[in-house]
Amino acid sequence: MGTEQLVQRRRHAMGPAYSHFYREPLYIVRGEGVWLYDDDGRRYLDCYNNVPSVGHCRPEIVDALSRQAATLNTHTRYLHHAIVEYAEMLADTLPGDLSVCTLVCTGTEANDLAYRIARAVTGNEGAICTHGAYHGNSTLVSELSPGFARKRPKPDVVADVMPPDVYRGPYRSNDPDYIEKYVQLVDDAVDELADNGHKPAMMIIDSIYDAAGIHTPPPEYQQRAHQRVRAAGGLVVCDEVQSGLTRLGDHWWGFMDSGVVPDIVTMGKPMGAGHPLAVVVTTPEIAADFARESSYFNTFGGNPVSATVGKAVLDIVQRDDLLSNVRKSGDYLLAGLRRLGEKHALIGDVRGKGLFLAVDLVRDRETREPAAAEAAEIMERMRESGVLVALIGEKRNAIKFRPPLVFTTEHADIALNALDQALEEEQ
Ligand SMILES: Cc1ncc(COP(=O)(O)O)c(C=O)c1O
CATH class of the missing domain: 1.20.5 (Single alpha-helices involved in coiled-coils or other helix-helix interfaces)
Incomplete structure (x- = not known):
């Protein structure tokens, strides 16, 4: 079946809300390692997908998944060793008291549950999130996602703060007080909630601000923001859906770069290497508090196949360093x-940091005017030369590199050549 025909059929069968990358959509039929293959057998270097963390269709994952699927797949209402082993393995990668895991299916579900836990434990309703952030697509979590998902006016239980953007933000690295000025915005958010009659249940923080354009927060910012939120009675939730599982290169989890330990961590995308697996991790104390108010069940979350796949992913991340x-x-x-x-x-x-990098394109280095149309052209040209990247940032003028974790320096050379050539052609 041709691409054109499939586009028409998809629109008819699935409606117009789904988008696709590239002017001419890609019809990908096979994946292997960092490579994707289209229906004509052409191969593309995948510099974009973080979900196939240990490589597309990694044989050990396929093997673990199919063996468990052929043996048993139920849910967490029966005992199963793989589910417990997975939770224990994950806890071993985390610092402090972060040791109690709730298994869910998506990052959205993880953040939704984190907010529920924070509200139950603190008795507060408010949430602080960051400008440009995306935390998921449920009704509740989309309110915490001013980047793409929140389409209605902000509810008064939510306050948005500008995350540190030292390139184009209001306070830049040449200002000696820029960190404190960004932290002050957290205090302002607490005040805004108070004016609306609310206290914060949580602040949800990314360890790298992806949707806002890939900005790495300074450790002092994270440390002070944590202090201010806790002083106001809220919990700190670190969203590691993007930045986790070694993505930033120094630690298993991005927040560890800042030497902080949040109250709740949410994980998703890369955890199942393509299989829907996401997790909420918190402390025994918070988990016990939550359990006094609520029980938790998720039909698919934490089924033995997902847990077995999750274990195989953690094994590979460890074994292959x-x-x-x-x-x-x-x-x-x-x-x-x-x-x-x-x-x-x-x-x-x-x-950016680790394998999470942005190239911000501008029309003028002084004014930093975003070169959005040029970025779109460059992305298309890279695709033509067989390298897949995406655009990021409010104006979508930054080229985003976030490949599978098994990406090597040889792959980097291919990507760099393609970008160089695309930029040459743009001049
Ligand atoms: C930082 C972050 N959190 C949460 C989510 C939501 O995850 P999911 O699409 O699995 O619901 C995303 C998805 O892009 C994300 O980037």
Whole structure:
């Protein structure tokens, strides 16, 4: 079946709300490692997908999944060793008292449950989230997602704060007090909630601000923001759906870069390497408080197949030392992107950490005017040369690199050449 025909059929069968990447949508039929293959057998280097964390269709994952699927798949109302083992393995990767896992299916569900727990434990209703953030698509969580999902006026139980953006934000790194000024915005958010008659149940923080354009918060910001939220009676929830599982290259979980320990951590996307698996982790104390008010059941969350897949993912991350791979490949890619920044005036900023990087394109390095149309063109040209990237940022003018964790320096060279060539053609 041709691509054009499939586009028409999809629109008819699934409606217009679904979007697709690229002017000419890709019809991908096979994946292997960091490579995707279209229906004509053409291969593309995947610099975008974080869900196939240990590589597309990794044989060990396929094997673990099919063996367990052929043996048993039920739910958490029966005892099963794999479910308990997975929770124990995950707790071993986390600092402090973060040791009690609730297994769910999506990042949205994880953040939804985190908010419920925070409200139950604190007795407060309010939530603080960051401008441009995306935390999921349920009715509740979309209110915490000013980036894409919140389409209605902000409810008065939610306050948005500007996360540290030292490139285009109101306070930049040349201001000696920029960190405290961003922290002050958290205090302002607490005041805004108080004016509306609310106290914060939680602040939900990304360990790297993806949807806002891939900004890495300074550790002092995270530390002070945690203090201010707790002083106001709220819990701190770190959303590790994007930044977790070694993605940032120094630790298993992004928040560990800042030396902080949140009250609740949410995880998703890469945890099941393509299988829907997400997790909420908290402390025994908070879990006990929540359990006094509520029980929890999720039909598919934590089924033995998901848990078995999750274990296989953690095994591979450990055995193949993907943390070191991310650091090595990420540093290499970052250095290469910075070299391209010296060559091409269109590159205004290169930022990010590990295998989570952004190349911010500007029309003018002084004004930093976003070069959105140019970024879209470059993304299309890279696709034509067989390299898949995406756009990010409020104006979608930054090229985003967030490949599977098994991405190597050889793959980075291919991506760098494709970007270099696309930028040449743009001039
Ligand atoms: C940071 C973050 N949190 C939560 C979510 C929601 O995850 P899901 O799409 O699995 O519901 C996303 C999805 O893009 C995300 O990027």
